[in-house]
Amino acid sequence: MNYIKHGTLATLLLLSANIHASADTQKEFKQVYQAYQQAVAHKDDTQKQLLAEQAYQLGQEIYGAEHQNTLNLAANYAEAMPSKMAEERVALYKKIVTGTQKLHGEASQQLIDPLISLTEATVQLGRRSSGSEFIDSAIAIAQKKQDLLLESKINFEAAKIFFEEQRHYRKAKRYLKRTDELNSAHLPANALHRLEVDMWVAAYETGRKRHNEAIERLNNIVNVFDENLDFEHPMELFAHSRLVAAYERVGNSEAATKHCVAIAKMRPWNNNIEQTPLYRQAPIYPRRAAEFSREGFVQLEFTVTPSGFVEDILVLNPDENIGFQKPSIKALKQWRYAPKFVDGKAVPAKSTVQIDFRLND
Structure with missing residues (x-):
């Protein structure tokens, strides 16, 4: 079984179910569950919540309160709950954890996903308890199994959860x-999990304004893809994009050029849409315009x-918004783009942009 399936649709163990309910209840459940799956596919959150709750209630009648199918249905319902039901979500995840412990034992790997979900729900609820005890229990399970990759993945899930709340920044770090x-000591440099974590570490270093450290990490990612893979990967594209911005921040536009060109080779130019800058400087809002609360735009x-x-x-x-034109031009001169390629060669190309000047409310 794969673990760290955080946020995915729980699968029912239909073949192993011990079914007690009537044929009508089973038929209703099947219809409701199929409708729930369709709501998930169509990203209809309202119907998803309603149908997940119905499937969970019917599932208890069919499988019993402590069957694995019922726990999976409970997980689907908890995941579908809106933010206003944060307390109900935490309570349901605690119920799932308790049920999983009874079924599989207190050190079972089946507990990992419910514990991660409970951690996230607890953090989102914002109570004094931060959820650390739950994620630490999941980490302890991986340590007991001596599964270093699993331990790394759980720590990574914890970091992502705690980074969502500013007050948990140190914990996330x-x-x-x-x-x-763990990755540096035990995983090969080309492991996708390690590369994903490297992206997060680079983002963390950027946030701390340690741009050279971020550049080193991002270049390592690009080099791994260049040396080990003969196909393009979205992570490589993203790393090139981050390197453009990082080099520009340290004033090394020449080094950024290599990555602008690399992105252009990977991502075709589209004349029909406005090009997305790889690096942009925000224009300085004109002082007099701000004083008189004037807003505008420049094309x-x-x-x-x-x-x-x-x-x-x-x-x-x-003839419009004349006071905004000079700062717009000054800012745009500092932007960087992926160039257009024609027949394998970079060529000059026209593009347009609208720069908006809006005052904060």
Whole structure:
């Protein structure tokens, strides 16, 4: 069985079920559960919650309160609950954990996913308890099994959960550090889990304004893909994008160019849409406009050079918002883009952008 299936649809063990309910109840359950699966597929959150609750109630009649199917249905219902039901979600996940302990034992790997879900629900609830005891119990299970990859993945889930709340930042940092230590010591450099964690560590370093450390980590990711894989991967594209921004932040535009070009080779240019900048500087809001609470926008046409720089800027609405034009042009000159490729060669290309000036409410 695969663990760390956090946030996914729980699967029913229909073949092993001990069915007690009437044929009508079983038929109703089947219809409700199929409708629930369709609601999940169509991302209809309202119907998903309603049908998940109905399936859980019917499942208790069919399988009994302590059957694995019932626990899976409870997990589906807990996951479908809206934020206003945070207390109910925590209570249900605690019930799932207790039921799983009874079925599989207090050190079973089947407990890991419910414990992770309970941790997240507890953090979202925002009570004094941070949920650490639950995630630490999951980590202890992996340690007892001497499964270092599993231990790393649980620590990583913990880091992602705690990073969602600013007050848990130190705790998140600790879990991320432990994940990185386990990966560095026990996983090959080209393991996808290790690469994903490297992306998070790079983001953490960027947030701390340690841009050189982030650059080193991101370059390692790119090198792993270049040396080990003969196909393009979204993570590689993302790492190149982050490197453009990181190099620009340290004033090394020349180094950023390599990654602008690499992205262009991986992502075709589309003349029909506005190009997305790889790095952008926000324009400075004109002081007088701010003083008089004036808002506006500037529409610009420009050329993206074969190196991804911006040249030949033209204001498309020159008679409007005149005070916003100069800061718009100044900011746009610092942006970087992935250039257009034609027949395997980078070429100049035209693009447009609208820069909006809006005051905060």
